[in-house]
Amino acid sequence: MRLYEYEGKKIFSNYGIPVPEGEVASSPDEAVEKSIRIGFPVVLKAQVLVGGRGKAGGIKLARTPDESREYAEKIFREGVKGVSVRKILVEKAVNIIQEYYLSLTIDRSNRKYVYLASSEGGVDIEEIAAKKPEAIIRVYIDPLAGLSDYHLRYLTEGLGLSGEHAKQLQTISKALYKIMIDYDADLVEINPLALTDKGIVALDSKITIDDNALYRHKDLEESLSKDPREFTEEEVIAKKHGFSFVSLDGDIGIIGNGAGLTMATLDLVAHFGGNPANFLDIGGGARADRVKAALTLLLKDPRIKVVFLNVYGGITRCDEVARGIIEALNESNIKKPLVVRLVGTNEEEGRRMLESAGIRYFTDDDEAAKYAVELAKQLGG
Numbered sequence: 001m002r003l004y005e006y007e008g009k010k011i012f013s014n015y016g017i018p019v020p021e022g023e024v025a026s027s028p029d030e031a032v033e034k035s036i037r038i039g040f041p042v043v044l045k046a047q048v049l050v051g052g053r054g055k056a057g058g059i060k061l062a063r064t065p066d067e068s069r070e071y072a073e074k075i076f077r078e079g080v081k082g083v084s085v086r087k088i089l090v091e092k093a094v095n096i097i098q099e100y101y102l103s104l105t106i107d108r109s110n111r112k113y114v115y116l117a118s119s120e121g122g123v124d125i126e127e128i129a130a131k132k133p134e135a136i137i138r139v140y141i142d143p144l145a146g147l148s149d150y151h152l153r154y155l156t157e158g159l160g161l162s163g164e165h166a167k168q169l170q171t172i173s174k175a176l177y178k179i180m181i182d183y184d185a186d187l188v189e190i191n192p193l194a195l196t197d198k199g200i201v202a203l204d205s206k207i208t209i210d211d212n213a214l215y216r217h218k219d220l221e222e223s224l225s226k227d228p229r230e231f232t233e234e235e236v237i238a239k240k241h242g243f244s245f246v247s248l249d250g251d252i253g254i255i256g257n258g259a260g261l262t263m264a265t266l267d268l269v270a271h272f273g274g275n276p277a278n279f280l281d282i283g284g285g286a287r288a289d290r291v292k293a294a295l296t297l298l299l300k301d302p303r304i305k306v307v308f309l310n311v312y313g314g315i316t317r318c319d320e321v322a323r324g325i326i327e328a329l330n331e332s333n334i335k336k337p338l339v340v341r342l343v344g345t346n347e348e349e350g351r352r353m354l355e356s357a358g359i360r361y362f363t364d365d366d367e368a369a370k371y372a373v374e375l376a377k378q379l380g381g
């Protein structure tokens, strides 16, 4: 679960991380009223769960009540990057001297927490990593040993801070650690963490909570039920039809049944030199309509050149899968090569249906994966 900026900042504030004075508004009238109460200049910030709001027009500096009204109306009317805006955070504007990046996350392969910090804040960490990787400081924390003063010193020294500012950064870093543990978070990010004429202040917040731990945080569960988080279009479709979907950055669409087989299919494709475009698990006992929805979703994705469907029929019946495939292909006007490996319950019936629809059919998954990768290469140019 991803928290909104204003929710994250409330937590920051409770844990002693300085944030600008701010209030949440649900209408332009309220935004104006709150701007006046806080005092100009103020910053109006669209509360949406997409990044890069600044560039997309979701963050505006207002100097007068008229400007507050104009910008609030515009933000509520136009939304940000196609996402509608229901709340605006109105904040006292600050004078930024320098923008830092600071986050705490989990490094799963090292089984440690890791702080990432940079004095090149304000832009995405991915962008810093691509353009200036040496500007990122990493400090690993063994969760069993916990946080020590030397970790904090690495951070401040790495960022070139000393004196009062170093002390402030250490207090903030310590608070991030506490938030991470107390909230079962998998990411707590401040970008930018701003050095201002009044000290170091968190200007943005990004907190994601492990969904499996939500039951331990009744307050968050409640705010989630009051205000369901926005999902991507694909996630909405996946939720509605009951399959699991994760987008990746390759060009071969993958459909499998069961998380294990689907993961193994990704590995197989990678093994033969291909790049999976997604993880899509239709789950156990999928009927034709779910298969159809899954395939339709991948056919629509312009990045995908080939779809590889790998199903092992147990409680899932091959004839149901074949029917879903055929319906999706018949109703879609987008043509893409499809590689199907389908074995198990009602295999003969499924095979007959696919072959009479002219779909290439495999029983060996190595052969099928190899063929899918070759096709993608041919189409890739």
Ligand code: GDP
Residues within 6 Å of the ligand: 020, 043, 045, 050, 051, 052, 053, 054, 055, 059, 091, 092, 093, 094, 095, 096, 099, 122, 191, 192, 203, 204, 205
């Ligand atoms: P994001 O683009 O969605 O990550 O939104 P941020 O909250 O990080 O804001 C983007 C940028 O707006 C920041 O990097 C700052 O440069 C600027 N900004 C945000 N709040 C203030 C403020 O109070 N004063 C000034 N001068 N700039 C601000």
Ligand code: MN
Residues within 6 Å of the ligand: 122, 191, 192, 204
């Ligand atoms: Mn930001």
